[in-house]
Structure formats: structure tokens, C-alpha cells
Amino acid sequence: MSWRKETRRAERGYHHGNLKEALLQAALGLIAEKGAAGFTFADAARMAGVSAAAPYRHFRDREELLSSIAQRGFEQFEARLTAAWDDGRPDTVTAFERVGRAYLAFAREEPAFYNAMFESGVPVDVNPALQAASERAFNVIRAAAERLAALAPPGTPRPPAMMMALHIWSMAHGVASLFSRGDAARRKLPMSPDELLEAEVLIYLRGLGFPTDRRSPAKSAEPPPVPPEASSGSGVPPGGPWGKPK
Amino acid sequence: MSWRKETRRAERGYHHGNLKEALLQAALGLIAEKGAAGFTFADAARMAGVSAAAPYRHFRDREELLSSIAQRGFEQFEARLTAAWDDGRPDTVTAFERVGRAYLAFAREEPAFYNAMFESGVPVDVNPALQAASERAFNVIRAAAERLAALAPPGTPRPPAMMMALHIWSMAHGVASLFSRGDAARRKLPMSPDELLEAEVLIYLRGLGFPTDRRSPAKSAEPPPVPPEASSGSGVPPGGPWGKPK
């Protein structure tokens, strides 16, 4: 597989034909291995089988490559969050938590992207395209929060959706960054990062007045949820988000 | 000023006399400026007025310097969290939130330490002393959570303190890392990172069943709180943690 990329050089002519893409892929692999800080432009070039100067025909400098990766990352991130949200099906709270898990899953399954996006030091606000991609991803969370906020139990003040979105984002990022990736994952925990985040979000939502026990859904405009996949994974265990009290 | 450090060289003899400390200070300044990734060993040496090889008499390599800084950071962090907790005075919830704010304040006021501790890629689990320092700091949060958990309103299941501590840590780290430092701070927010975190923690605590409105304190073993500094900063605004609903 990636075998060919390296040995291809003898067979390929002077021109690579697809260097830009090859560099992006190589960089992705290297970042996954050694982190954005450890990744080197020269290594990526080597891996693609070209000279150290060749990448400069496709990226202004190392940072632009990183930035491209971050942008792709945000795009895939947005896609996955959108899929997880699934327009709030089967019910808003369930879908909302699924977004949280999708966040964590992305951080775990795409460490290179996550690293480039949030931990590489790439200045997001300097690159309009990157910033836009980042905002589109965040807007998925925000839109979901909007829908959730609209369901706030009557009688309680309605929480600002933007704030909720920021809260959820910070929880997900905090858990991902502290417990779910690389070295950090080695900290010993009493529960998995997924469970940790799920409980955190559930407690938070309860603090906002949302009923978080699936067996007694919100009594607002929300249609009664279709009975989901039994109580697999996303179900709240009886006794609250943290399980049976000891 | 740091002026002297650099020009001192002419006056000082062959030996620096305090190089290790000087290097740590120099590195701290450089990391604050350019981040742990941007900091260079050579620069630190220059700033201390010694040759590029001199630092190797005091640190095995660049990473060991970083690691020393991280360790100091954890120590100061622990001290500040401990002071903020103040053994739960005047009441547990107030003190608990103060710990949250102390976390954020540390991240903001000691960016170099925070960076070295959490964002430099230094593997904590490889260095026993570092790991121990890190655990001591976390244990402050954990002990506070323990006390808080003991106050869980009767009738509700008691949340595991460890889990609460991890939740609080992830919230604080998430907010600090996303909104409170460096480039990230440039994201435009509807509220300050401090307010964001405070609201988040309050909602979370409410989700656990803690009364978070200061005017009606917990009715458990907790003695009625001494009326604190009016309602400055830490007070919950009437209408809930997020202020008046629009």
C-alpha cells in the first residue's frame, strides 16, 4: 500500500503527478504518529519520494500544510457531527448526546486531524477559509443547542443556546484533550472517557431542567420519542447518570 | 531588569553561578511569548548569556527542561488551588466555585506554566516526580469534590467524588484551552471565559441536586454560610447562572 508511494520513485518520471495529495496523506500519518509538533516537512517529502524542496511548489510553508489539514479536519468533523445530530432524531436529548459521543469518537479515531485542528498552534483566525470551516463545525453544535434550548421546561428561564453550545464544546474538548488521546489516555480513570462525557452532559442537562431519564421524556412540544435501540449505549442507567450509588 | 542577565556576561567570570535557575526563568519567559513549541534551548542559553552547550550541564536535553518547568507549574498550581479551596470556607459550594475560577486564573496568568503542563506534549507518566506533582494538584480538586459529594441532598444518590472531580477538571481545562489562552482567546464570545465556566459549573452542580442559589443554602450538615463578600463575582445572579432570560 503505502509501500508503493516510496518505491514508486524509481518508476515514476520526473513528475509525481499527485504530490499535493500525497503530501497531505503523508503528513496525516506522521502527525498521527508523532503529533503536529514532531511532524517534519522533510519527512513528508521523503515519504512521498520527492526532494525536500518539492513541497514548496504546493504549500507556501510547513504551516500552510498544517493549516490545510486542519481545514480538512474541520470539514470531516462537521460531517460527522451533522450525521450524529441527524436533525434531532429520534428525540432531541438522545441526538444531542450522540453529538457528544461523535465528538469524542472523532478525537479518538482521527487523532491527526484533531491534533492539527486544536493542538497544533495553527492560528485559526488568520485564515478565513479555515475559520469558516471551524465555524461551520461549531454551528452544528450550536444548532443542536438551539433546538434543545427551545425545549426548556416551561416555568424555567430558557438558557441561551450559544452558551449551551460553548459549554458542551468545552466539556467535549476537555475530556478529549485530557483523557481520550495519546499520552493523556494513559491516566487511569474509574470510567471510560465516553462514559465520563456522557455523565457530564447528562448532569449538565439535568441542571438546566431537562428530563434526562429516557423513560420519562420531556413533556413539551417534543413528540414522544420512538423507542430507540433498546437502551444500548446512550441509555441513562437507572439511578442517574453515574449508576447505582454505593 | 532582564537587561542585566544578558549583559552580565562580560562582568561575570567563566562560571555563571546560577545557570540552572537562569535557564528556567529564561525558558519560562520564552514559552510565555512563543509557546512551548516555539521555545528553543539555544535561545534560553543566549538569554542567560552562555554558550549553546552550557545548558546540557544542567538538563539532559530540551525536554528535561520543559519537564522541570511543568513540574514547578504543577506545584504552583496545587498551591493556588489549595489556597482557593481554603478548606471549604465559607461554605462548600462557594469554595468549590472559587477553585474553578482559580483554575482559570492560573491558566490565564501563568500561560507558560499552563502550556508546559498541558500543551507541550511532555509525557507526564514517564517522569515519576512529574506525575506525582500532577496528581497532588488534581487531588486538591478531588478532595474538594469529596467534601461536596458528602453534602449531596438527601434522597438523591450520592455522586462519586472522583467523577465529579474529573468533570470539573475537564470543564476547566476545556474552557481554558479553548477560550482563555493565546489565539483561542480571540474567538468572540458572548461572555468572558470566567463567566462561561462559572455558569457551567453552577448548572452542573444544580444537575447534581445542589442548591446553587446562595440565598437558599444547602439544608444539610452544612452550617449556614457566613454572608460572603456581598454578591461580588461569585454570586449567582438572580434568575439562574445565565442571567435574565430574554
Next chain:
DNA sequence: GGCTCATGTAAAGCTCGTTCACATGAGCTG
């Protein structure tokens, strides 16, 4: 006074990021 060893220096080797002048050949134009 003289020794010793911790501490500092200079020089060198390696890698990396980046630039520059030059080479190659894919694809268009006539």
C-alpha cells in the same frame, strides 16, 4: 600551593526549513 571536578566553551555533525538557479517533461499551438 596544588588538585579535582563541576561548570562553561568551541567546534563539529546532524536535521530541518527555506530559497535559488536550474532541469524536466506534459500539454498546448501551429
Next chain:
DNA sequence: CAGCTCATGTGAACGAGCTTTACATGAGCC
């Protein structure tokens, strides 16, 4: 098909950083 052009790749070179090695210095101790 000949020839041109320009995007793409090469090699050499520069400066900077990390690290090691052989050597220099002098502070503290006998």
C-alpha cells in the same frame, strides 16, 4: 509532429537548532 511554455521537481546552499566531544576554567578543598 516540432517547438514552446510553464508547472513541477532537483540539488546545492544558507542559517538555525539540538546534541556531543574534546578542551578550558576556576571554586572549593586538602
